[in-house]
Amino acid sequence: xxxxLGSGGFGDRPRAYDxxxxxxxxxxxxxRQIFSKFTEYLATAAAIGAIAVxxxxxYAVVQHGIDAISWDFITKSAPEGxxxxxxxxxxxxxxxxxxxxxxxxxxxxxxxxxxGRRAASFVSLTMDVMNGLPAIIVGLFFFTFMVNQxxxxxxxxxGWIAGLALSIIMVPLIARGTQGxxxxxxxxxxxxxxxxxxxxxxxxxxxxxxxxxxxxLTVTILSIARAAGETAPLLLLTSNGDxxxxxxxPFEALASGPTRIYTLxxxxxxxxxxxxxxLSLLFISFILFASLGARALLARxxxxxxx
Amino acid sequence: xxxxxxxVRIRTDQPAVxxxxxxxxSVALPDAVTxxxxxxxxxxxxxxxxxxxxxxxxxxxxxxxxxxxxxxxxQITALIGPSGCGKTTFLRSLNRMNDSVPxxxxxxxxxxxxxxxxxxxxxxxxxxxRIGMVFQKPNPFPKSIYDNIAWAPRNLGMRSGLSERxxxxxxxxxxxxxxxxxxxxxxxxxxxxxxxxxxxxxxxAIEPDVLLLDEPASALDPxxxxxxxxxxxxxxxxxxxxxxxxxxxxxxxxxxxTAFFSLExxxxxxxxxxxxxxxxxxxxxSPRDPRTRDxxxxxxx
Numbered sequence: 001x002x003x004x005l006g007s008g009g010f011g012d013r014p015r016a017y018d019x020x021x022x023x024x025x026x027x028x029x030x031x032r033q034i035f036s037k038f039t040e041y042l043a044t045a046a047a048i049g050a051i052a053v054x055x056x057x058x059y060a061v062v063q064h065g066i067d068a069i070s071w072d073f074i075t076k077s078a079p080e081g082x083x084x085x086x087x088x089x090x091x092x093x094x095x096x097x098x099x100x101x102x103x104x105x106x107x108x109x110x111x112x113x114x115x116g117r118r119a120a121s122f123v124s125l126t127m128d129v130m131n132g133l134p135a136i137i138v139g140l141f142f143f144t145f146m147v148n149q150x151x152x153x154x155x156x157x158x159g160w161i162a163g164l165a166l167s168i169i170m171v172p173l174i175a176r177g178t179q180g181x182x183x184x185x186x187x188x189x190x191x192x193x194x195x196x197x198x199x200x201x202x203x204x205x206x207x208x209x210x211x212x213x214x215x216x217l218t219v220t221i222l223s224i225a226r227a228a229g230e231t232a233p234l235l236l237l238t239s240n241g242d243x244x245x246x247x248x249x250p251f252e253a254l255a256s257g258p259t260r261i262y263t264l265x266x267x268x269x270x271x272x273x274x275x276x277x278x279l280s281l282l283f284i285s286f287i288l289f290a291s292l293g294a295r296a297l298l299a300r301x302x303x304x305x306x307x
Numbered sequence: 308x309x310x311x312x313x314x315v316r317i318r319t320d321q322p323a324v325x326x327x328x329x330x331x332x333s334v335a336l337p338d339a340v341t342x343x344x345x346x347x348x349x350x351x352x353x354x355x356x357x358x359x360x361x362x363x364x365x366x367x368x369x370x371x372x373x374x375x376x377x378x379x380x381x382q383i384t385a386l387i388g389p390s391g392c393g394k395t396t397f398l399r400s401l402n403r404m405n406d407s408v409p410x411x412x413x414x415x416x417x418x419x420x421x422x423x424x425x426x427x428x429x430x431x432x433x434x435x436x437r438i439g440m441v442f443q444k445p446n447p448f449p450k451s452i453y454d455n456i457a458w459a460p461r462n463l464g465m466r467s468g469l470s471e472r473x474x475x476x477x478x479x480x481x482x483x484x485x486x487x488x489x490x491x492x493x494x495x496x497x498x499x500x501x502x503x504x505x506x507x508x509x510x511x512a513i514e515p516d517v518l519l520l521d522e523p524a525s526a527l528d529p530x531x532x533x534x535x536x537x538x539x540x541x542x543x544x545x546x547x548x549x550x551x552x553x554x555x556x557x558x559x560x561x562x563x564x565t566a567f568f569s570l571e572x573x574x575x576x577x578x579x580x581x582x583x584x585x586x587x588x589x590x591x592x593s594p595r596d597p598r599t600r601d602x603x604x605x606x607x608x
Contacts, residue, residue, distance in 0.1 A: 117409065188446035192506070195404065196459040196513060197436025206462065207448055 058288075061281050068278025078243040082279050087246050088159065088254035092238065093228050095163025095250055096170055100227075101220050103167070104174025109204060111175070112182040113190075124176070131172040138168050139233030147237055157238050159247075159254035165233035173223035174216075181215030182208065214301020221294040225287040231258035239263075257283050353380040355517060355547045356401060360415035363396050365408065370396045372578045373415070376566055383539060383548040385562035385587065387555055389602070392568040393579020394551045398519050400424075401549065402438035403431040436463065439510035440519040444526055445502035447494035447509070452477075452486050455494045455505055456512045463513055472512055480508035481538050500531025507538060511546065518542065520550040524557065536561050555603060558587065565590040567599045 017026065025033065073081045107127070111120050142165045146153045155161065185208060193203035209216075234256050241247065241255030257279060264276035356378040363371040371393040378384045386394040396405065403424060405411045417424045424434060447455050456473040465472065473490075477483040482504045486497070494505055503523055510518060520539075524532040539548060539561050552558050558565050566584040570577040583590065583599045594600045 186446070188442065188444060189448060191404070191442065192446040192448065192509075193458075194407070195402070195435055195440035195442075196509065197432055197434070197439070197515075198459055198462045199432050202462045206458065211449060 058284060061277060061284050064274065065277035065279075065281030068274045069281060073275075073278055074282070077245050082243075082257075082260055082275065082282075084241065084243050084246050084255040085257045085260035085279065086282070087248065088238070088241055089228060089257040091248060091250055091254055092159050092163045092234070092256055093166060093224055095160055096166035096227050097220065097224055099164065099167035100170035100174055100223065101216075104171050104219075104223075105178050105216060107171070107175035108178035108182055109208075111179050113200065113204060113208070124179075127172040127175050130168070131176070133168075134232075135169060135230050136232035136236075138165050139236040141165075142233065143236040157240050157253035159238055159241075159250040159252065162234050162238040162254070162256070163250065165237055166227040166230055169230055169233075170223040170227050173226060174219055177219030177222065178212070178216050181212045181219060184215065185211045214297055218294040218298040218301070221290050221297070225290040225294075229258060229283060229287060231262060234259050235262065352382070354378065355380045355420060356549075357418040357421075358397075358415070359418070361397070361400065361417055362414040363393065363400060363405070364410075364412040364414075366410035369576070369578045371400075372571070372580050374581045376581060376584055378547065378549060379564070380547050381544045382563040383543050383550060383561050385558035385565045386549065386551045386568060387553075387558045387565060387602075388568035388579075388582075389570065390553075391577075391579070392570050394566075394568045395521055396579065397568070398521055398549060398551045399440075401517075401519055402435050402440055404435075404440060406431055436513065437515055438517040438519060439513070439515035440521065441503070441506050441510055441523050443522040445499055445506050447497070447502050447505050449493065449495055451491050452494050452497070452505065453490040456509050459509065459513045465513065476508040476512035477505075479511050479542065480504045481534065481541070482508055498531070500527045500534060503527060503531070503535060504538065507535075507542075511542070515546065517547045517549065520548065522551050522553060525553060532557070555591075559591050562587045567594075567596075567602060569598055569602065 074086070075081060075083050077084050107123065111123055115123060142161055144151045146155050146161050147157055148154065149156065189207055189211065190203060193207050194200075235258075238253045238256060239259050240253040241259070242253075243255045243260065247254055261276045261279050261283075264272040264279065267273075354377045356376070358374050358376040358378075361371060361374040361376075362369065374393075374397060376397075386398060388394050399405045400413060401417060401419075401424070405413075413425060419434075419438070423429065448458060450458065453470075453473055456476050457469055460466070460469060460472055474483060474487075477486060482501060485501060486492075486505075494502065497505060503526075507518075507520075507523070524535045527535065536557065539550070542548060543563075550558075550561065564585065565587040567582045567590060568579055569582045571580040571582075583594055583596045585595070590599060591603050594603060600606075
């Protein structure tokens, strides 16, 4: 009896350690700590590697492209500048945004407010598959269906068709992103609205959407940044755009940033390369600033809904 | 005196007729809807909710079994009992707030002024229009104080005299004097107790018939709790109030009648059941059921 109390362990076995010993590592603790440090360094190195890649790419783009950047480069048409490509991209992405934002938000509302569990998981899966759809396949579909003169509709190249194709790429991004934003809105808010005997759609319009607005805007900006850089569909759907004048009419083929970068880097003229880098620099800056701005906006709206 | 002969069913649609007289002899006399001392009233108090053999299931799990309970107009009815005994489930079943819970299923019927709450052509939005609810945690909208109150009237087409309505609701919730100079400020800047009174004001702004309060003071300090209880006293009569509370003193202070729920282990799994329903004074001074006595005297729970 007294030996149990004296040894302090289970039954009569003494404890494996002396409780009064100094609190330095004993047993295999030292080895476990080394392994733990090793994994930590490995993970940190991977993260640093990712940042390094981005920094190297940006550095290369800036280094090669900075010489091409000038006021004329931005505001004039070919051969001095790339204004038609910038304007064309803006029109195409604008059309895509006008189509994709309402659709994406509605899908997110369906997922969050109306869908049953099974329907929601099916639609979510569909969105994820759509998100993984290679852009060239989207482009090929619209090329065969609408653009190709021997195809179904045979409309020929046009900016709006490119916008339609880009909207297919944006919809899943906006839908899934908005779904995430809507999830952040406390359930107690829609519960409060429900308990007041107000119909669901009115609650959605006047309580849920206003709370989610900042987040939806952020998600939209991020998907715009993504769509603006998509090249594959544009090569098929609007590659014949006029680069010597600024065109706004979406029913014509429009010049665009990505296709212009592609054709410039294919040119025999070495100055074309510099211009391609310059245009790349413009695009990468737009994407960078759009993403950073969107992040700041999201952080702000999160603070607003949670406080 | 308090044995079966004096038991009187409280019903409005068929006041003096025993249930067997209209050929529905199979309807059992619900034990809970009985009174002991007041069998001699002239006009029986009107019953707003008549719950008959209500059982609630979440999927395969049964949360409530066979609740028979009549809630009288203009009174405060408290639901007390230990955690998990189904009192909140019962409360949320009264205005169909449980409908959004996946796999929620209800058996038996809850009559509201004689209409089955879960009837085929009943719209849950209309149910909640008449039966308002205030939740455990204050949940004001991230809008201004004014817009919090005005939101529901606006969306329900009660636009005329909106500012008077807002003022009346805030006065009714004893909050007007504290907020009248900052109606345009965000409701999220109010203290917890003020937010809860704002939620009550928001609920009474659409002039419901019934107010369901789900532990409205459990997240508040004693002073704010006192304010909420005073408020309940002032709202009594104008509204029928049903309150779930963990706090027995609170039930004793505010309620006309008290229902004690508990977990019963009759089957293999414990199920929430109504043990006793009576005048509050009786529940706390001379309960008939030993389980009620053990609970209110603090012997368990």
